[in-house]
């Protein structure tokens with residue numbers, strides 16, 4: 001089969017289309033013929049090996065995974081002998097982070113992370129949901145517990161997870177401030193944000209405004225700066241960002257939360273806690289709408305990675321097979 005393969009950490013040019021062996025499903029896995037795989041910033045992080053903490057998970061000098069891509073959608077071609085929920089021919093989607101392999105014609109996945117695709121949705125549309133959707137779902141509703149009328153700020157709001165987070169917060173009646181780079185300001189407004197901030201020109205922690213919830217998708221400011229921007233009893237959730245900010249939230253977050261009414265912590269999502277059905281319900285109710293910026297063929301994976309990694313994507317980017 002054909003796959004976009006990278007043998008070492010590096011720039012998008014490190015990735016090349018190669019002929020590789022088709023994977024064989026283990027007993028608890030299904031083999032999927034992939035039709036669409038959406039990109040996440042985590043693909044870029046695995047490609048480049050930055051922030052450095054990602055290497056503690058994926059490999060210090062080279063990644064354990066040669067084929068990136070985790071949000072897949074396709075048709076089941078074969079099933080392992082212990083698989084009970086799917087059979088060949090089923091149309092499925094899910095986040096296979098942990099094994100990766102989505103930028104290829106076929107990939108294997110544990111049945112637990114997969115969900116049946118509704119007939120009325122396209123493979124492309126369901127492929128954009130799992131990782132970005134679940135970050136928004138947990139950040140805004142489950143852990144964020146955002147209420148109607150509250151003020152939320154989403155940092156990195158023009159990317160994949162941010163686009164869903166803005167939509168979700170608006171649909172639950174919040175007042176939304178969206179922060180991202182200059183070229184994403186109009187897009188964030190059109191996606192429903194009440195206020196937009198260009199992070200290249202303004203520091204949202206220094207303008208005197210206060211928020212009930214800050215969802216920080218790309219943390220670069222200190223925990224103390226973010227604390228200042230929280231309303232009394234406000235919550236700060238760090239999803240991703242620099243290693244320094246991540247460790248700060250890990251160590252200092254619980255201490256700050258213990259003393260005082262403001263809560264600060266990391267938000268970690270685990271693909272094994274499959275929330276795809278809840279995401280489909282949110283699509284059905286109109287609370288979230290997949291927005292696909294660009295589509296690339298399998299041979300275009302390097303360009304797709306560059307488009308996302310350099311921060312140009314307005315919503316999601318999809319590779320179609």
Ligand SMILES: NC(=O)c1ccc[n+]([C@@H]2O[C@H](COP(=O)([O-])OP(=O)(O)OC[C@H]3O[C@@H](n4cnc5c(N)ncnc54)[C@H](OP(=O)(O)O)[C@@H]3O)[C@@H](O)[C@H]2O)c1
Pocket residue numbers: 039040041042045131132135155156157158159160161162179180181184199217218219220238239240241267268269270308309310311312313315
């Ligand atoms: N915690 C977990 O379990 C978990 C799991 C998976 C992924 N993640 C994290 O989730 C995050 C979001 O991923 P995604 O796929 O939605 O990313 P994405 O689509 O690339 O969006 C990120 C956006 O943030 C912008 N940005 C970069 N630096 C910024 C800054 N200083 N201030 C404001 N905006 C900034 C980017 O644009 P520019 O770069 O051009 O400025 C881009 O528009 C990533 O950090 C990823 O590591 C966390």
